[in-house]
Amino acid sequence: MIRLFANANYDFIKWRRIAFSITGLIMLIGAIDLVARGLNYSIEFTGGTLVQFELAHQVPTGNIRTALDAVGLRGADIYNFGSDTSYVVRARLAGATQAAADTQAVADAVARALDRSVGSGQYQMMRREAVGPKVGRELQGKAVMAILFSFVVTLVYLAFRFEWRFGLAAVVATAHDIVATIAFISVMHLEVSLVVVGAVLTVVGYSLNDTIIIFDRVRENLRKYRRQNLYEILNLSINETLPRSVLTHGTTIATTLALLILAGEVIRPFAWVMTFGIFTGTFSSIYIAAPVLLWIEKRWPGEDARGARTFGSRAPAAPAASGPPATPSSAPSPRAPQPAR
Amino acid sequence: MGKIRQRLYVIGALIVISIISLVPRNTKQRMIEAGTGRMKDTTVRRLPINLGLDLQGGIHLALEVDQSRGPVPDCADAIQRAERVVRTRIDEFGTTEPVVQIQGRCRLIVELAGEKDPARAKGVIQRTAFLEFRITDMKSLFKDALPQVDAVLRKAGIKSRTTAAPSAVAQLFGDTSKTKAERDSAADANSPGVLSSLLFQGQMAGEFLVPEEQWPLVDSLINRPDVRAAMPRGIELRWGAQSESRGARAYRALYAVESRPIITGEELIKAVARRDQSTNQSIVVFQLSRRGARIFSQETARHIGDFMAIILDGRVQGQPPVIHGQIGANGQIELGTKPLQEASDLALVLRAGALPAPLTIVDERTISGTLGADSIHDGVRAGVVGVVLVIVIMIGYYRLSGALAVAALTLYCLFTLAGLAAFGFTLTLPGLAGFVLSIGIAVDANVLIFERIREELVHGKSLRLAVDDGFLHAMNAIVDSNVSTILTALILYAVGTGPVQGFAITLIIGIIASMISAIFVVKTLFLIWLYRRPDMVTLSI
Numbered sequence A: 001m002i003r004l005f006a007n008a009n010y011d012f013i014k015w016r017r018i019a020f021s022i023t024g025l026i027m028l029i030g031a032i033d034l035v036a037r038g039l040n041y042s043i044e045f046t047g048g049t050l051v052q053f054e055l056a057h058q059v060p061t062g063n064i065r066t067a068l069d070a071v072g073l074r075g076a077d078i079y080n081f082g083s084d085t086s087y088v089v090r091a092r093l094a095g096a097t098q099a100a101a102d103t104q105a106v107a108d109a110v111a112r113a114l115d116r117s118v119g120s121g122q123y124q125m126m127r128r129e130a131v132g133p134k135v136g137r138e139l140q141g142k143a144v145m146a147i148l149f150s151f152v153v154t155l156v157y158l159a160f161r162f163e164w165r166f167g168l169a170a171v172v173a174t175a176h177d178i179v180a181t182i183a184f185i186s187v188m189h190l191e192v193s194l195v196v197v198g199a200v201l202t203v204v205g206y207s208l209n210d211t212i213i214i215f216d217r218v219r220e221n222l223r224k225y226r227r228q229n230l231y232e233i234l235n236l237s238i239n240e241t242l243p244r245s246v247l248t249h250g251t252t253i254a255t256t257l258a259l260l261i262l263a264g265e266v267i268r269p270f271a272w273v274m275t276f277g278i279f280t281g282t283f284s285s286i287y288i289a290a291p292v293l294l295w296i297e298k299r300w301p302g303e304d305a306r307g308a309r310t311f312g313s314r315a316p317a318a319p320a321a322s323g324p325p326a327t328p329s330s331a332p333s334p335r336a337p338q339p340a341r
Numbered sequence B: 001m002g003k004i005r006q007r008l009y010v011i012g013a014l015i016v017i018s019i020i021s022l023v024p025r026n027t028k029q030r031m032i033e034a035g036t037g038r039m040k041d042t043t044v045r046r047l048p049i050n051l052g053l054d055l056q057g058g059i060h061l062a063l064e065v066d067q068s069r070g071p072v073p074d075c076a077d078a079i080q081r082a083e084r085v086v087r088t089r090i091d092e093f094g095t096t097e098p099v100v101q102i103q104g105r106c107r108l109i110v111e112l113a114g115e116k117d118p119a120r121a122k123g124v125i126q127r128t129a130f131l132e133f134r135i136t137d138m139k140s141l142f143k144d145a146l147p148q149v150d151a152v153l154r155k156a157g158i159k160s161r162t163t164a165a166p167s168a169v170a171q172l173f174g175d176t177s178k179t180k181a182e183r184d185s186a187a188d189a190n191s192p193g194v195l196s197s198l199l200f201q202g203q204m205a206g207e208f209l210v211p212e213e214q215w216p217l218v219d220s221l222i223n224r225p226d227v228r229a230a231m232p233r234g235i236e237l238r239w240g241a242q243s244e245s246r247g248a249r250a251y252r253a254l255y256a257v258e259s260r261p262i263i264t265g266e267e268l269i270k271a272v273a274r275r276d277q278s279t280n281q282s283i284v285v286f287q288l289s290r291r292g293a294r295i296f297s298q299e300t301a302r303h304i305g306d307f308m309a310i311i312l313d314g315r316v317q318g319q320p321p322v323i324h325g326q327i328g329a330n331g332q333i334e335l336g337t338k339p340l341q342e343a344s345d346l347a348l349v350l351r352a353g354a355l356p357a358p359l360t361i362v363d364e365r366t367i368s369g370t371l372g373a374d375s376i377h378d379g380v381r382a383g384v385v386g387v388v389l390v391i392v393i394m395i396g397y398y399r400l401s402g403a404l405a406v407a408a409l410t411l412y413c414l415f416t417l418a419g420l421a422a423f424g425f426t427l428t429l430p431g432l433a434g435f436v437l438s439i440g441i442a443v444d445a446n447v448l449i450f451e452r453i454r455e456e457l458v459h460g461k462s463l464r465l466a467v468d469d470g471f472l473h474a475m476n477a478i479v480d481s482n483v484s485t486i487l488t489a490l491i492l493y494a495v496g497t498g499p500v501q502g503f504a505i506t507l508i509i510g511i512i513a514s515m516i517s518a519i520f521v522v523k524t525l526f527l528i529w530l531y532r533r534p535d536m537v538t539l540s541i
Helices: A013-037 A061-070 A100-117 A133-161 A164-188 A194-224 A230-262 A268-299 B002-022 B075-088 B118-126 B141-155 B165-177 B180-190 B212-222 B225-230 B290-302 B340-354 B369-422 B429-458 B463-495 B498-532
Strands: A048-055 A077-081 A083-092 A123-131 B025-032 B039-046 B058-065 B099-103 B107-113 B131-135 B207-211 B235-246 B249-258 B268-275 B282-288 B308-312 B330-334 B359-367
Touching: A013 A164, A013 A230, A013 A268, A048 A100, A061 A077, A061 A083, A061 A100, A100 A123, A100 B359, A123 A133, A123 B369, A133 A164, A133 A194, A133 B359, A133 B463, A164 A194, A164 A268, A194 A230, A194 A268, A194 B429, A194 B463, A194 B498, A230 A268, A230 B369, A230 B429, A268 B429, B002 B369, B002 B498, B058 B075, B058 B118, B075 B099, B075 B107, B075 B308, B075 B340, B107 B118, B118 B359, B131 B249, B131 B340, B141 B225, B141 B235, B141 B249, B207 B212, B212 B225, B212 B235, B212 B249, B235 B308, B249 B308, B268 B340, B282 B290, B282 B340, B308 B340, B359 B369, B369 B429, B369 B498, B429 B463, B429 B498, B463 B498
Parallel strands: none
Antiparallel strands: A048 A083, A048 A123, A077 A083, A123 B359, B025 B039, B058 B107, B058 B359, B099 B107, B131 B308, B207 B249, B235 B249, B268 B282, B282 B330
């Protein structure tokens, strides 16, 4: 039998500072990008018009732009969608004052511009969306509701399932995933539609699974190995669940990559978010949830806070991962960090 | 062994149910005929999975009452009237099952799968409603003229395709052996005509019934210019709004009515449904304007005992009531013992014609069938590649146990699709993506179980015990992880729109299916394996 990471004994928690720096950097870049450019909201949220068409022959983008200008669509974005002959014209509503009827007029104007520049019959309308400002606002509200609701439900579930310290650590990890994913969406300039919001929530669920599976193991090991401290038990649990993590993330990544590469342009933002989400979800379960749990147990020690009090004090750095694999049952572990004083 | 057999029965039953719910079946599809531009019903055999508009192409419209030219006080009533109007026009859309529903209080959703022309669809929906009252053909002018109409059709070379064989034979003989005049008279005497053979006399003068499956044919016949020319002066034909069943068959009513309306919706001020206290009848009480009252009292005085068809947008609504006496400004329509619901519906029809609600489109999504087909093609391709990768990973890593998981994965796909079909949920593009994604996630339960079994084996447990404990100990983590995903999906379903709801639904069904396949099916396969090889020392895992 093939065994990946069997009896692995990496000291994951030791690398927490490097991990924090990496994710902090990603978030920082995301934040800067977010302030500088803002999120690329779809017309579902802003209201506006989107027209996707397929040209029979390739036409310089400039020609189409000129034709759009000629019918008075100056502010409209125009970009290739998947292939050279496939285009999307998108015009967001300028302000809340614009009426719903205007979005219809814009869509008709795009058709007029195309009739003039490439000729009717030389293009095919693939998609036409005209969202009024009111519907846009409603969908914004719905997206916010979805995010808030899922947060509340997650909290209730965690409170029911775990002791509050574990729950809080899981929440911090989940919050990290949301922030990191938003940073990713911003940097990649992915279009934020309701489907992408759905993807973010799915990422949250997925990452939470991962955290829960590790924490389940931590709880089990805390009962099993009474003499080991929390630092060791966290490391042990992460290592024990490592083969499962690798396999599950492997199969999930395989499907999201298939979606990303093969499933077409419409679903691509969703696939990007899911693919990134699997990475960040895995990362946060190991490098955010576990260290945060240690930190919480240090500040507010519970009955599981064995040895957590000394966590983070610099003096007795935990031994390197290259140490001899410790059989879990060996009592008092030689790897236990020594008290600072 | 008995336990294994029971499990196999359960699995077998699940597979049979799934396959039954996925057997392709015939569905009617209404399409615009290329040549004539008229609607035509065709029967198509396809998988019974509902596809969302983003996959089959079509138009989604959300409409609200246009308040830009002055506020509309009761938008809920206005939207209900608009819904009633759009429903009467349903046959004009180029789709079999248009969705017309009120969302919230003041918004109307119209979804037309397969419709290609948004401008045409919008025209049909936004056209102002027109209500009129017309007296039915009391003198049976149309019935008397039917032989002439039949003759016209015969002259045009239209043969009765649907009537019984004798008439066809009579026509055949007529063509060869008789003169034209003889032929006409012979046909009149002996064989039912093309049109008259399709019409059955209804309960009142001017009412005819057409078998539901024949009505597109009859509709095309009566709209022919030569047939119109042969119609008696002052009489027109109007279809009933809905099909009704008499006995085992469904019929559609066709009314011959006077071409001159006695009054139109403009003169109607209000209409309310209520239950008459003394007679306990369902009634609709209506009030006319002063001008309307003057006209109506004259007309009703002349037509006492006649039937009055209530026509909205060219469709006769309900059964025409009989005029009992002269009616002035206030009248009532008695529906007898019919439920109050029908009276409310009729009142809504009257109001819809009286107070046209101008609609504005607040949300439009049109997706071409080509894009939908591309999406299906790409999505399926991604799914196949994803599944192959998952199979390679699972079998490569877990060997024979992995193969069991893959077998379960096949069942998982079957169960999920069957779940979508059986409960009539809609598969959308995000749903398809969710399905592909869930294939990757579905094996998680098996991974958790297999890893546990491996650990138990490492701890030196016997095969049988390791398998049992592996399943038992992994259960906690499996349930936990699935519960959190289901919760997220439920929220998405609650707040999402069509495509996102499709995603949530496939995710939920997928999780339930994966619990069945990964836990129950795989455990059964393991039990069989262990039963058949009791002497096995090492597990291929």
